[in-house]
Amino acid sequence: MxxxxxxxxxxxxxxxxxxxxxxxxxxxxxxxxxxxxxxxxxxxxxGTHKSKERAEITGSTRKIKKQKGTGTARAGSIKSGVFRGGGRMFGPRPRSYSxxxxxxxxxxxxxxxxxxxxxxxxxxxxxxxxxxxxxxxxxxxxxxxxxxxxxxxxxxxxxxxxxxxxxxxxxxxxxxxxxxxxxxxxxxxxxxxxxxxxxxxxxxxxxxx
Incomplete structure (x- = not known):
């Protein structure tokens, strides 16, 4: 051509x-x-996205309520992802997309x-x-x-x-x-x-x- x-x-x-x-x-x-x-x-x-999980959140490790007898689900830490201010569950971590x-x-x-x-x-x-x-x-x-x-x-x-x-x-x-x-x-x-x-x-x- x-x-x-x-x-x-x-x-x-x-x-x-x-x-x-x-x-x-x-x-x-x-x-x-x-x-x-x-x-x-x-x-x-x-690939620098990052959110904090419960192990990285600053907060008390005290058990917030007794295990049984409350009528609600058991909870062991205020840093759990189910609470406001807690860590994110399975959040993004730094990675390479290449x-x-x-x-x-x-x-x-x-x-x-x-x-x-x-x-x-x-x-x-x-x-x-x-x-x-x-x-x-x-x-x-x-x-x-x-x-x-x-x-x-x-x-x-x-x-x-x-x-x-x-x-x-x-x-x-x-x-x-x-x-x-x-x-x-x-x-x-x-x-x-x-x-x-x-x-x-x-x-x-x-x-x-």
Whole structure:
């Protein structure tokens, strides 16, 4: 599949690149996508939730009433969860929500996500670019030229480009990442995926294994 290469002003450079059918043209695997997105979202959870149980509540340990003869249920501590101010029964404890997925499945999920965006004409290839200084207005100008200023976009750069990254940090609906940071959730969450020409080879190398 051939795709035209645009410059940062949105004009056709006259060049075309060949997209690998093994990365951008596979039949999407929905279950692999589901698992990879589930893992990504699970990893975003802090898991620091905590409530005190009866052993952690500060209070008297005196038996509050006699065992028998009261006509009500027996009770041994004011810290019991059945009383106001007592500990919570089976409350949340700090935990990790992360789980393991093998590399082949994650690779399949990312190829599926890229294939979906390619099939929906949401993939754009632009030539490599850089800014002399990190200025937000420079990146906003690129977005307007590519008609992405009102859309959620993901820019994938081949090399670490500090100025472009810093210029994009204040833009709410746009995110700039390196090839090594590509993830299924980020690709599918964008209305447009913009890939620089220089990053294609590394994407093919990483995902064609």
């Amino acid at each position: 051939e795709v035209a290469v645009l410059d940062i002003t949105g004009k056709d450079t006259g060049r075309k690149v060949e997209l690998s059918s093994d990365v951008f043209g596979i039949a999407p695997n929905d279950h692999a996508i589901y698992l990879d997105v589930k893992q990504y979202l699970a990893n975003q959870r802090q 789980f393991k997925l093998n590399k082949n499945l994650k690779r399949l999920a990312r190829k599926s996500a890229l294939s979906i965006q390619t099939n929906d004409n949401n993939l754009m290839i632009i030539e490599d670019f850089n800014f002399e200084d990190p200025k937000t207005k420079n990146f906003v100008s690129v977005l307007k030229s590519l008609e992405l200023d009102t859309k959620k976009s993901l820019f994938v750069l081949g090399n670490e480009n500090t100025n472009v990254y810093l210029s994009s940090r204040n833009i709410k609906n746009s995110k700039v990442i390196n090839v090594s940071e590509i993830n299924t959730y980020g690709v599918l969450n964008a209305n447009k995926v913009v890939i620089t020409e220089g990053s294609l080879e590394e994407i093919n190398t990483n995902l064609s294994k």
